[in-house]
Structure formats: C-alpha cells, structure tokens
Amino acid sequence: MDVHHVGQLLDADFEASVAFYRDTLGLSLRETTDGPVRVAFFETDSAEFHLIVRESRGSPADPLLDAIRARSAAHVAFEVPDLETAIAGTTDAGFSLLGDPPEEGLGPYRRAFVDPGGHVGIPFEFVEPV
Numbered sequence: 001m002d003v004h005h006v007g008q009l010l011d012a013d014f015e016a017s018v019a020f021y022r023d024t025l026g027l028s029l030r031e032t033t034d035g036p037v038r039v040a041f042f043e044t045d046s047a048e049f050h051l052i053v054r055e056s057r058g059s060p061a062d063p064l065l066d067a068i069r070a071r072s073a074a075h076v077a078f079e080v081p082d083l084e085t086a087i088a089g090t091t092d093a094g095f096s097l098l099g100d101p102p103e104e105g106l107g108p109y110r111r112a113f114v115d116p117g118g119h120v121g122i123p124f125e126f127v128e129p130v
Contacts, residue, residue, distance in 0.1 A: 072122050
C-alpha cells in the first residue's frame with residue numbers, strides 16, 4: 001500500500017493558499033476546482049497533495065468534511081489495488097466507513113473514507129485508481 005495523497009483542509013483564502021504552495025514551496029499545480037468546496041491538486045515526486053478550502057456550506061461534501069475536520073485539518077489517502085477488499089477488511093476489523101462507499105473521488109479513482117471517530121491517528125481513506 002502506498003500513499004496516494006495527503007489532503008489539507010484550510011480555512012483560508014483559496015487563491016493565496018494556492019500561490020503559497022505553488023510559488024513559495026514550488027509544488028507543481030495540476031488543476032483546481034470551483035464551487036463551494038475548492039480543491040487544488042498538486043503533484044510531488046512521491047504523492048499528490050490536495051489543498052481543500054470550503055468557501056461555503058451547502059455541498060454534498062459537508063458531512064465528510066465535518067467528520068474529518070472534527071479530528072484533524074489533514075487526511076491521508078492510501079492507494080489500494082482492490083477497494084472492495086480494503087472495505088471488507090476494514091469493516092471486518094470493526095471500523096465503520098463514511099458515506100456509501102465505494103464512491104467516486106475527485107480524481108480518476110474510487111474511494112472509501114474510514115470514519116475518523118473510530119480510530120486513533122490522522123483521518124484516512126483508501127483509493128483505487130480507475
């Protein structure tokens with residue numbers, strides 16, 4: 001299992017934050033999204049970095065973002081070859097999942113977010129490239 005991406009949920013100006021990661025830190029910006037939740041996708045040599053800024057409430061992502069934010073401003077995504085197997089192993093171990101996985105991700109992958117209230121450490125998800 002490899003790290004697919006690290007996501008950072010910020011309460012900050014989106015454009016200024018993108019400029020910081022792109023211009024000051026030198027990360028390669030692949031694309032950004034628009035809407036009530038804006039995401040900037042940066043690429044590094046080893047994994048992606050997703051900068052997430054919720055500009056307003058009312059998005060279908062609100063429950064997920066609220067659950068993550070209750071534990072941490074960041075999350076990590078682990079890439080798995082078979083999402084259904086990862087989901088089964090997680091639920092067999094007694095952990096619950098958020099939403100109704102598998103779900104489509106914000107990229108070319110499917111995902112399953114483990115409920116961060118049920119474990120220690122940083123919130124995490126499993127992603128399977130499609």
